[in-house]
Amino acid sequence: MQNGSSNLRNITRTWKVDLYGGWGDGPSATVYLGSHVVTLSADADGKLSAEIDGEPQASIDRAVSYLNWAKTDGHLELLEEVRVPDSEPLTLAAPVIGKARAAKLHRIMGLIGLPSAQHYALAAAALGEWVPLPSLADLTEREAHTVWGHLCHLYPRAREVAADLNARSSRAA
Known part of the structure; x- marks a missing residue:
């Protein structure tokens, strides 16, 4: 609050x-x-x-x-x-990556062969959580960076797939 x-x-x-x-x-x-x-x-x-x-x-x-x-x-x-002073200091919620970037992360995970049911579990494991995350869209920038690093460590081809996806997106625009 x-x-x-x-x-x-x-x-x-x-x-x-x-x-x-x-x-x-x-x-x-x-x-x-x-x-x-x-x-x-x-x-x-x-x-x-x-x-x-x-x-x-x-x-x-x-x-x-x-x-x-x-x-x-x-x-x-x-x-x-x-x-x-007020018992709760003023805190601003960290911005989240949102649906568009989460969809792109899901797409990359799918293209490297990770089953969709495992996307949330991989993200949770990267963040040290013991249950799968409810949504990738709610990741903060820092959390998304951690998940991306974990994904690239486990699936080295993820960077190549992301670069190819970005190139296709820029050609379409």
Whole structure:
């Protein structure tokens, strides 16, 4: 699966919040209510979770209210932020040789006398697979090169047959 740039990534932030409340009228009636450690996390799917003083919370509401309260009437200090990259790095599938080149490889194998039922088994053996391949069209360039080398090693006439086939194709075009 390929990842796009819009994918979320895992992130966790932890704050120390000092909460204050009012006692009576005026600013001199501010009372220190306590300190807490609040952690908010979002996983790669965007699911949010919260902890207050190491205790998991059923919802993030209380943790968010503590953060907003500390931002307005208290003290808020970011202690830690951890970002984990996407678990699956962006990978592009290697291009395959396709049906036309696979058909040509099948034709060469047939012209040198290899029975069609054995084409997939020979390719699998060249690649170190223990079961025949389902399709030659799905071979990558590197795999096709390995199969071709194996074929030429077992059937030295394969290069001559391929050259003759190429010459006939160019004359027809």
